[in-house]
Amino acid sequence: MKMYRSGFTLVELLVVIAIIALLISLLIPAIQAARESARRSQCANNMKQLALAMNVYHESMKSLPPGNLILDELRDKACHQAGAVYCGSMGWPVFILAHLEQTSLYDQVHFDALAYTPVTGDICAHENEGGVGDPRNQFVAENMPSVFSCPSTRKLSPYHKDYGVNGDREYPESSDPKDGLFHWNSGIRFSDVKDGLSNTFLLLEASHYHWWKHYGEGEIMKTTLGCNPFFWVNGGGQGYVIVEYGADKSYKLSINTEELENPTKGARGEHPAGINTALCDGSVHFINTKINFDVFSGLFTKSGNENVRLP
Numbered sequence: 001m002k003m004y005r006s007g008f009t010l011v012e013l014l015v016v017i018a019i020i021a022l023l024i025s026l027l028i029p030a031i032q033a034a035r036e037s038a039r040r041s042q043c044a045n046n047m048k049q050l051a052l053a054m055n056v057y058h059e060s061m062k063s064l065p066p067g068n069l070i071l072d073e074l075r076d077k078a079c080h081q082a083g084a085v086y087c088g089s090m091g092w093p094v095f096i097l098a099h100l101e102q103t104s105l106y107d108q109v110h111f112d113a114l115a116y117t118p119v120t121g122d123i124c125a126h127e128n129e130g131g132v133g134d135p136r137n138q139f140v141a142e143n144m145p146s147v148f149s150c151p152s153t154r155k156l157s158p159y160h161k162d163y164g165v166n167g168d169r170e171y172p173e174s175s176d177p178k179d180g181l182f183h184w185n186s187g188i189r190f191s192d193v194k195d196g197l198s199n200t201f202l203l204l205e206a207s208h209y210h211w212w213k214h215y216g217e218g219e220i221m222k223t224t225l226g227c228n229p230f231f232w233v234n235g236g237g238q239g240y241v242i243v244e245y246g247a248d249k250s251y252k253l254s255i256n257t258e259e260l261e262n263p264t265k266g267a268r269g270e271h272p273a274g275i276n277t278a279l280c281d282g283s284v285h286f287i288n289t290k291i292n293f294d295v296f297s298g299l300f301t302k303s304g305n306e307n308v309r310l311p
Contacts, residue, residue, distance in 0.1 A: 027075040039151040044276045044284045045103045051278035053099035063189045067165055067182030068233035074114055088114035088133050089187045091231040091239040092165055102145055111134040117232035118142050119225055133232060138214035145229040152270045153207045156226035164206030166300055167240030183243055194303035197280035201299050201301045204241040204277045205269035211258055220258050243297045255289045285310055
């Protein structure tokens, strides 16, 4: 009696391997999509906490915190341009720390000193790439709470945040503000928001990892160190998001624009197809990159009388 050895033939083995490879190729995108969905949800939760902290601050102080603040006695220590205060002014994040269960960190902020950043980044904060500012604020700058960091953004530095406040249609550093919610030494009240709290941006994503075209031309370039320091504010407008930019050229800053010569001003994120935003009423919404620009722009003004709503 002949005995036959059971087993796969080479062809059968190759078929099984091909089927397994196909199943893996179908499974990996689903896993990646699930992970990104979780990251996007965490980002939205971060923004919700920041928006609620802003609302609690407003309730206690009767106004929103300043977009960035510098005391009169510190102006000579900061660099200036056209009357605006730049290097080392104190950004909005430190003012809401106590409302983010970060009272111990808040208590270590020296508001009578310039801000500090351990890493300034490239094309965004200062000529130096190392630490800049008053060392008395170094500890706080090096201990940014995770709520300021979007989990979908590439981590070039642990000292930079991924969110910004509604700066205006143009320069938030200007002492001649337009119609946004935050600017230099601002103190806007919700009663000033005539367009409605549910129709006006409070916060938007402003990923510290960004891209731009030098002078709006040529190949797209990426940052190598990141930008948007925790609470250091400089001429690039770190910590703000605006919707129009005009220097030598005029730019409409749509979401994730790649045409911007100054990389630190537009809304940007690394979620597929859009960004998370928070309105003044504390609600959080995901906005598609294809949103009509006039609608997007209208949501920046507090009293522009635009008849716009989120889609």
